[in-house]
Amino acid sequence: MKTLIPATLLLLLGLAAAPRPAEARIKLATQPQRERVEIQLDNGRYTLVEEERIVPLLASTTQRGNNRIDFSWANTRIDKSSIQFRPLAIREDGTFRPIREVDGQREVAVINVASPPNENALVWEVYAKEACALKVRVSYLISNLGRTFAYRALANKDETHLLLKKYIQLRNYSGEDFGEAGIWAGFGPKFEKTVGQQVDIKMLLERFKRVPIRKTFTFDWFAHGPLNPDKPHASRVLMHYELTNDGKHGLGKFPMQPGKVRIFIQDGRGGEAFLGEDWARFTPLDDKMRLYLGEARDVICTRIVQDNKRHRITGNLFNQEIWLRYEIENFKDDAVTLDIVEQLNALASKYGARAPGDVEWSLGKDTTEGLKITTERGGALPILHVEAPARPKDPDAKVEKVVVTLHVALKNLWK
Amino acid sequence: MPRTLILLALIPLLAGTALAENVDLVTLPNREGVQLTIYNSEDITFVKEKRYVTVKRGANKLQFSWANTLIDPSSVEFRPLEHADEVDIADTVFPGQKPQFLIWNIDSAFEGQLLVEVSYFTSGLTWQMDYVGVTNPEEEQMDFRGHVRVFNNSGEEYEDAQIRLIVGNINLVEKIAQLARRKGIPMPKPGSPMMQRLQRDASKAAFDLAAAREGAARATGAKAIVKEGISEYFMFTVEGTETIKNGWSKRMQAIKSETAKFEIVYRMRAHQYGPRPVRFFIWRNDKEHELGESPMPDGKIRIFRENGKDGLSYLGEQTVRYVPVKAPIEVNVGTDDLVVYETRRDKTERFNFTFHMGRVVGWDTRTAWIDTIRNYRSKPIRFELRRRWPGHIEYESEVTTTSFDYRTIEAVFTVGPRDTFLYPATVLQHEGKNARQNRIELK
Numbered sequence: 001m002k003t004l005i006p007a008t009l010l011l012l013l014g015l016a017a018a019p020r021p022a023e024a025r026i027k028l029a030t031q032p033q034r035e036r037v038e039i040q041l042d043n044g045r046y047t048l049v050e051e052e053r054i055v056p057l058l059a060s061t062t063q064r065g066n067n068r069i070d071f072s073w074a075n076t077r078i079d080k081s082s083i084q085f086r087p088l089a090i091r092e093d094g095t096f097r098p099i100r101e102v103d104g105q106r107e108v109a110v111i112n113v114a115s116p117p118n119e120n121a122l123v124w125e126v127y128a129k130e131a132c133a134l135k136v137r138v139s140y141l142i143s144n145l146g147r148t149f150a151y152r153a154l155a156n157k158d159e160t161h162l163l164l165k166k167y168i169q170l171r172n173y174s175g176e177d178f179g180e181a182g183i184w185a186g187f188g189p190k191f192e193k194t195v196g197q198q199v200d201i202k203m204l205l206e207r208f209k210r211v212p213i214r215k216t217f218t219f220d221w222f223a224h225g226p227l228n229p230d231k232p233h234a235s236r237v238l239m240h241y242e243l244t245n246d247g248k249h250g251l252g253k254f255p256m257q258p259g260k261v262r263i264f265i266q267d268g269r270g271g272e273a274f275l276g277e278d279w280a281r282f283t284p285l286d287d288k289m290r291l292y293l294g295e296a297r298d299v300i301c302t303r304i305v306q307d308n309k310r311h312r313i314t315g316n317l318f319n320q321e322i323w324l325r326y327e328i329e330n331f332k333d334d335a336v337t338l339d340i341v342e343q344l345n346a347l348a349s350k351y352g353a354r355a356p357g358d359v360e361w362s363l364g365k366d367t368t369e370g371l372k373i374t375t376e377r378g379g380a381l382p383i384l385h386v387e388a389p390a391r392p393k394d395p396d397a398k399v400e401k402v403v404v405t406l407h408v409a410l411k412n413l414w415k
Numbered sequence: 416m417p418r419t420l421i422l423l424a425l426i427p428l429l430a431g432t433a434l435a436e437n438v439d440l441v442t443l444p445n446r447e448g449v450q451l452t453i454y455n456s457e458d459i460t461f462v463k464e465k466r467y468v469t470v471k472r473g474a475n476k477l478q479f480s481w482a483n484t485l486i487d488p489s490s491v492e493f494r495p496l497e498h499a500d501e502v503d504i505a506d507t508v509f510p511g512q513k514p515q516f517l518i519w520n521i522d523s524a525f526e527g528q529l530l531v532e533v534s535y536f537t538s539g540l541t542w543q544m545d546y547v548g549v550t551n552p553e554e555e556q557m558d559f560r561g562h563v564r565v566f567n568n569s570g571e572e573y574e575d576a577q578i579r580l581i582v583g584n585i586n587l588v589e590k591i592a593q594l595a596r597r598k599g600i601p602m603p604k605p606g607s608p609m610m611q612r613l614q615r616d617a618s619k620a621a622f623d624l625a626a627a628r629e630g631a632a633r634a635t636g637a638k639a640i641v642k643e644g645i646s647e648y649f650m651f652t653v654e655g656t657e658t659i660k661n662g663w664s665k666r667m668q669a670i671k672s673e674t675a676k677f678e679i680v681y682r683m684r685a686h687q688y689g690p691r692p693v694r695f696f697i698w699r700n701d702k703e704h705e706l707g708e709s710p711m712p713d714g715k716i717r718i719f720r721e722n723g724k725d726g727l728s729y730l731g732e733q734t735v736r737y738v739p740v741k742a743p744i745e746v747n748v749g750t751d752d753l754v755v756y757e758t759r760r761d762k763t764e765r766f767n768f769t770f771h772m773g774r775v776v777g778w779d780t781r782t783a784w785i786d787t788i789r790n791y792r793s794k795p796i797r798f799e800l801r802r803r804w805p806g807h808i809e810y811e812s813e814v815t816t817t818s819f820d821y822r823t824i825e826a827v828f829t830v831g832p833r834d835t836f837l838y839p840a841t842v843l844q845h846e847g848k849n850a851r852q853n854r855i856e857l858k
Contacts, residue, residue: 150489152492155646157645159646173511191506193506196510197511198510198511198512199508199509199510199511200508200509200511201506201507201508201509202506202507202508202509203505203506203507204504204506228736229687230736230745230747231736232687233820239646239647260489260588260589262490265645265646267643267645267650268643268645271450271463272463272534273452273461273579273581273645273648273650274452274454274459274461274536274581274585275585275645275646275648276585276586276587277585277586277587277588278586278588279588292586293585293586293646293647294456294583294584294585294586294647294648295583295584295647296647297583297584297647297710297737297739298647298710298739298740300739300742304819304820305820305821306818306820306821307818307820307821307854308821308852308853308854309852309854310851310852310853312851323821329742331710331739331740331741331742332739333644391740391741392741395701395702395703395707396702396703398699398701398741399741399742
């Protein structure tokens with residue numbers, strides 16, 4: 001079994017000068033304990049560890065030379081080039097005071113840093129005017145110590161609000177036992193935890209009690225294709241929750257980091273049921289987070305290419321008119337707005353068009369009057385917003401189809 | 416044989432106790448209730464168990480371990496059901512040396528017995544729906560039943576399992592069985608005998624939990640299935656508790672309609688169902704058909720007919736896909752030898768030739784087609800014809816015909832008993848250079 005040697009800071013005694021590279025190093029040392037450890041997780045790629053220790057220094061003299069402070073580690077992946085050493089304060093009468101300048105020279109100063117060969121170690125040469133207890137801070141980047149974020153959301157039965165809990169999970173597989181350490185993600189509360197080796201610690205970072213959500217239903221033929229062989233013209237209707245990361249919508253304290261979101265719903269009997277999960281993408285302040293939960297199988301949408309006409313312009317250049325008919329049946333108890341995404345670039349390529357970039361298009365006169373169409377995802381990605389009423393309460397009444405037509409003219413195509 | 420072990424234990428808090436010690440002194444609180452919510456679209460079961468634990472004021476440690484199971488560690492949640500505002504979970508610690516193990520550090524302002532809920536996802540339990548329809552000899556109405564079947568392959572017998580079943584397609588970004596394999600736990604590969612055994616063990620563990628529920632009501636006779644909608648899904652809750660015997664699957668009736676009237680339709684769609692017309696039984700999942708309480712989950716349906724001689728005839732089977740409330744139920748019972756469809760060309764003309772360099776590069780073809788439908792049954796039948804015509808087509812028929820889409824015509828008619836119906840059509844096809852469109856134009 002591998003023996004883990006923690007990162008150590010040693011004060012080497014009685015050695016006047018740094019060893020030459022090829023020399024064996026014989027150390028007689030005092031080992032100052034960590035006084036404070038901070039694990040900074042605000043950078044998503046690198047974890048910064050800052051530790052403070054009290055180092056007893058001897059007064060530098062011509063005979064003894066300067067103090068040498070040795071920092072070494074094994075079985076951990078510390079980025080050697082990232083290690084910073086900073087003298088912070090001197091203990092005086094039981095408290096620490098800042099380092100002063102005396103006669104134009106600082107009481108304590110780092111003279112140089114040496115790197116012994118074939119060792120994970122650094123040796124700082126430190127000048128001290130007088131013997132003192134010096135508080136120093138050693139900072140370094142370390143691998144295999146990181147964090148992940150996860151969310152647990154509980155929707156109310158009507159799906160209007162979420163109770164959103166954001167967790168941070170610290171994973172320490174760095175090989176280092178940090179003991180009591182401060183943990184900070186760059187936002188939210190700072191935690192004080194015992195961070196041992198090979199441990200995961202899951203902590204509640206924030207609880208957002210009432211986050212308004214918008215439930216959306218989306219149909220995208222080119223993204224999902226036919227629903228099944230029995231319904232070759234229907235496709236999947238996807239359900240999403242949309243959250244806005246701002247104060248008005250119960251969030252807005254900090255950007256939302258990427259992480260897995262598991263969504264539950266109150267079942268109306270004091271319990272919960274699992275609705276689905278999705279990866280949340282990074283969501284800056286004021287931006288929207290969209291979470292895919294699953295399929296809405298009570299909303300059926302079929303898309304039929306009702307007709308098409310080609311109008312030759314000259315040579316192989318042509319315009320293509322297309323009539324698309326959408327039939328929406330809502331078997332739910334509630335009315336829904338279905339967002340139908342029509343990928344016009346993909347539609348143009350179905351007709352063999354090779355025009356580069358987005359297709360040029362215009363709306364035809366046969367498009368259903370009053371049909372709400374937006375292009376927030378791109379000019380060639382019109383989204384039709386179709387209201388479908390709830391299924392009738394009357395047990396004998398049937399669900400009526402909502403039928404809309406999108407008539408488009410794709411222009412200046414060639415094969 | 417590896418044994419499944421799920422333990423919730425209170426660890427006496429001793430100063431200086433290391434998290435990862437191998438010797439634990441624990442107290443094991445009894446379970447007060449367990450609920451299994453099984454999903455059919457994914458291999459996932461949501462387990463919730465309630466227990467009483469005794470906490471003291473200040474810091475408490477609660478240990479939860481799940482040896483030899485397929486529990487997703489990231490899903491394990493702890494929730495106080497009482498004194499929630501006085502009990503705070505400081506953190507959850509997963510010691511690396513004990514992979515299937517965690518400790519909740521709990522700060523409590525309350526001292527005494529506390530009802531808590533532990534929930535998690537596990538893998539290895541499944542359920543399915545199946546349907547049986549028996550028509551009367553005249554094929555006008557049917558006795559239709561749907562059954563829920565919960566599978567227990569654990570090899571042992573379980574009693575008093577409390578079960579909820581979710582109908583719907585949820586989104587999972589990672590499989591639960593894979594999550595259970597994380598953290599260096601030596602888990603077998605998916606589908607391997609070892610994994611199957613683990614799944615059986617997980618199934619057994621979950622049913623064990625449910626069986627351990629104290630005071631569970633034992634319903635007698637047929638169990639009711641309570642149905643309710645949750646978001647886009649539907650939840651079937653099995654009344655009381657269930658006993659599922661060793662190696663058996665338990666089948667419970669969930670849907671029943673004794674006299675559902677249905678319609679028979681013949682559909683000829685060569686591009687969808689093949690070269691022969693197929694027979695559909697069509698009715699609705701609504702009150703009129705003694706249904707409509709809930710959607711019908713995906714499942715296999717088998718159709719029989721009372722043969723009038725105190726026996727049944729097997730008509731066919733099909734996998735029914737999810738049917739919402741009030742939506743039509745369409746069951747394809749296959750081809751019928753007593754209904755015959757034939758199509759033939761009657762007359763062909765070619766004209767309007769286009770030449771290039773003295774060679775024919777474009778022409779029009781006018782073809783007279785006659786489709787014949789012969790009904791050898793003693794009842795009239797409704798016949799739906801859809802036929803695809805690729806290319807640039809001008810189409811004409813004396814029978815009412817509509818365009819279903821840009822390349823498919825549709826005609827619906829009735830064929831009398833022991834009668835023949837002729838469906839004539841004239842198809843003008845522009846070919847070669849004469850083809851300037853890809854659509855049917857109805858004349």
